[in-house]
Amino acid sequence: MSNISAGHHPRTTSERVQAFLRALRYLLDVLRARPLFAVGYGIVVGVVVLAIFAPLIAPYPPETANPVDFLQPPSWRHLLGTDATGMDIFTRIIYAPRIDLTIAIAGTAISAIVGSLIGATVGYYQEVGGVPSFFSGFVMRSADVLQAFPVFVFAIALVAIFGQSLQSIIAAIAFLNIPIYLRLMRSQVMSIRRMRFVEASYVAGTPDRYIILRHVIPNSMAPVLAQLSVNIGWSVLLTAGLSFVGAGVVAPTPEWGSMIAMGFQNIITGQWWPSVFPGIALAVTVFGFALVGASIEVLADPARRRAMAGTMRQRRTKEA
Amino acid sequence: MAENSAAGTILNIEGLNVSYPVYETDPVRALRGIDLKVREGEIIGLVGESGSGKTTLARSIMQLISRPGRVDSGRIEYDGRDLATLGEEELRALRGNDIAMVIPNPRTELNPLVTVGMQIANVARYHLSLPRKEAKKMAMAMLEAVQIPDPTRRFKAYPHELSGGMAQRVVMAIALICSPRFIISDDATSGLDVTVQTQVLELLQDLVQQQGASMLFITRDIGITAHYCHQVAIIYAGEIVELASTQNFFDNPQHPYSVMLLSAFSHNPKLRGLWTKVVDAALEGAAESGCYFAARCVRASDKCRAEHPDMREMTDAHSVRCHHPVER
Amino acid sequence: MRVVRYIGKRMLFIGPQLFGIILVSFFLVKLIPGDPAVMMLGPLATEATLTELRNEMGLNLSLVEQFYIYIKNLVLHGDLGRSWQTTRPVTEDLFLRMPATLELITLGLILGLLIGVPLGVGAAYLKRGILAKFSDYYGLLAGALPDFWLALVLIFFFYTILGWVPPPLGRLDFFTIAPPTVTGALLIDSLLDGNWAALGSAAGHLILPVVTLGLISGGPILKMTQSTMDRMLESDYSRYEEMCGLPKSIIIRHALRNSLPSVVTIVSVLYGFLIGGAVLVEIVFSWGGAGQYAVQGVLNADINPVLGFVFFAAVLSLIIYLIVDLIYFAIDPRVRG
């Protein structure tokens, strides 16, 4: 049968521009086919922009207490009200991602890179036998031990050891997430290593380095990327949890978890806004990242991409 | 087509068009006007290469075209009733009971968690609404009919414990337990080794003829149809290009594509050179007007490229869709 | 029988794995800054009394010697040392607190299953329906909600405003007499004891925390059920069952049975996580569970409770993973080999 996208591939710059435009239009069609993904990208971009331009947008200084108007309900002067120390909640909410997202993204990135590299090497040499496979066995057993730890308690212990600075929380989160990526990349690599095209390269004498970097890792990226954004969301939750227990970011630095903790006593006596609004902001951000992860999963998997293409096509014919 | 003799027509497909929407380009037309009649007790071989639409045809008869495909036009009349008008319940009563399917790679298409015997019994239980014990007895009888070695032990086996040949016999047992009147074999023996394939084909032919059923035998291997089918239909790019009784077809193949196919099987470079035109794969079947095979046909003329040929009856029980069929 | 040999092999592994966990956690937790002696005797204590207390607690020995003593006590007498905060043996504390956490998690996950599985199956079956849309949103949203925040919101609505629920202060009202502890799970103990007042009070206090955990864990369970059911309904054998004209209900039942292993896996992962992970909910409801006990241990450099909790949690996780493997054995003949 005819192969659908016949015609040659872009080489001159004008062709590359056209290819780029076509990819852009495809992405717009995808976003129209799945509004959920559009929401996801919108949230993530929104939160990041708000955090960067917080100094320009925020009506009040983020960390100076103002006991005069403490616990004010939401009003025009204080959009989301003030907390027990009189600080404006709206200001602190848009400043918070600077801490929360930095910790989550840095921690997840480190764990993804370290975890994937170890996982890839362990996966590649697992079946080679001799010293390498003993080493991979040892790494896997220690990953099992790490994952048998109760995660939250372990996080608090790490923070207690390294101290409550930003770097130590990032280190704790990175250390906790490494086994996830290690295991994910190892299983991906072990399945791809058995693929025919890897065997063909092996037989042709291509060096291991080239096979890992050029064949094995690119073909295992999709699940890792999808896991990345889900993991960022999860790390934000963990950071907030640490602060809630008093083991994470120390007040008065604006951070969603500690803001919820500060508002904890007031909730029982009826002032709900110091705790509820930061929680909503946190949940929406994590929700956004989860959607981005879901979209990567769909776009990276050719079969589901074709299924979506079918629905987009029907929508386009209805419009035309 | 020769008027049907004593046996009535069990399946009659007229002008069937099926297409799959694809992003950015026009929908892929899988079937482009299929006309096919199958008489009772007749085994008709449908030969075509991948992408020719043979699996889509099988699924259209079962009214189970995989999403997002859809029927654009045409009628499928089974036992005098137009399948498109039947409700979901009526269709369900037909599938597996009156129209049965034999599938190619049984070990992935059988439920991994249910014993093989029960999977056969389930079909009988629901279609013939039999009590559990009765259905199991029937299933055991079916296992013996398909000559599975040591049927009592195999009854309790799971699909992953069976060899290719045995799994194929189980699938045949499932297809034939409700003594269907029409069987579709979708490339059923492609996964088997040569020696096992012959045993399975012999068995399939005997059982089908014992029950007086008719069968649509879909395959890529034209060799099989020469020995096991009454009629041969060649399908290319979604339409049937030649239809004849087996003896007529192999004695006097007339469509250039049929001859090209046969020359490919003969592995004779000189012969293939005569009937194959080296062409860029991209243009294959892309032509919308005129004969779809024109781009690859050694006998293509301007008339072929302009005017789409219709099926023409050359002699008794032999028709070809070509402006310049091969005369001998 | 193969199953017995399989379990035997797994039991063999439990020993070394547990030792590995204790080894790593011991040397890690010992790094936590803060001097227990000062914590116990307060800042005013003289240096002499402090050193004397430290020697008594064996803190002056090398870490390796301390580890040797710790392991000897654990293996020989099952003694996990003493917590300076509660001044009682850690084993006793944990036997008191762990059932509270387990009761909470078990009920929470059961609720999660009741939400996740039916919704997941429904969403997979009615592909285009609103149910599928709703479960997509719920799956992602539940994963995004911080559990301690959700607990606060629920308290605000159902206690502060509506007052339908008892105050979030522990597992029983002050004036209700607790039933004699048999299993440690209040609901069961009060039933065994026939103490209806305690049963009512315990149930009342359990509602909000269990609903919190149920709503949160419902997310991942729903997502896993829906995605696996989707795959199973699209699988070759489901299509073939459809081709054989089997009724829709049978096809779904078979697909569900094939999806069970992955649902069981996600539940076991959640259970292992929640043992340490439900501590925030415990704190909000001042539940007095094992997680809270461990967190207090870390924050106040009280080493033994932390180690004891890690040991208990590890044993429970390993038992859970063993149970999961047995369930796999029962469901999937391919695993039985």
Place this chain on the structure above:
Amino acid sequence: MSVVLSVQNLVQHFPIAGSRSVVQAVNNVSFTVARGETLSLVGESGSGKTTVGRCILGLIDPTGGDISFHGEKIGKKHNVRSRGLRGKIQLVFQEPAESLDPRIRIGVTIGEPLRSLGEKREDRNKRVREIARRVGLSEDALYQYPAELSAGQQQRVGIARAIITDPELIVLDEPTSALDPTARAEIIDLLIRLQKELNTAYLFISHDLSTVRYLSHRVAVMYLGMIVEQGSAQDIFSRPRHPYSIGLLSSVLLPNPNLERRSEVSLQGEIPSPIDLPEGCYLASRCPFVEAECNARMPDADDIGGGHLVHCFKHRNVIDEEKATLDYFERFQEEAEKLLISGH
């Protein structure tokens, strides 16, 4: 003709996890392949033919026996990847789509083997274009991704990648069975033409007998990890001696209803499991000529002239029974030629 590859008493047993029993995949296989010659390993699934190929390529470490390339032993240490041998032995797969990295363009894939031979970039590109033309791929295809090509074209890329290092031996593991009849014929013509031009030795592994008939100089029939019969293609297809070879040949369905190859030797029952193989001849349980001797011990090779080896005690009786020793493939080709030439 100088011997390129020689395999002596190759044995490969796979241990089954969690039990002491072993899968006896390859049992005492010996053969040689000369320069420019095609030896076909023919057999059903589970006959061990693919395992033999993988042992030669160093993808599996054989349990016993030795493999030598140009007289030099290759195995664990010194194999296809070591300096001297690199690129000398290449591989073509059955599933065209699986043999190409979906994320890399065709041109780069074809050129990759040269990378390990230290060729400079300009030479590599020039060589890639030349090889692409030789296997019938368009200049444009070099910039496309595997998913955009037909199965036939993908297989051409696999072959181009194999011949680019000018190997002396190519192991082809069922290269045609996944293709459509027309594409299959093209690939076979291509392989025959390339062998004439490059004088490369082929080890052709397949269960498709009609393809093997026209592609091979010599054929070895394998059953349950053992070569039961070995000889020139002409001998094997016209005068098969081993009951299994006859059973195999008689089950081939040629597209000509008049050519009914009914033979007295019909092999009943299922192939026994390779885990606990019987003492004597493995075919004993299914063979119509079986006798006490067959069950007692394994028959060793009988040379019946011209290198035609048979592992069977009763092969002389087999010939008396099997009157019609006509080569049906030859007959089919003659009739096909008569039929298809007329009316051209």
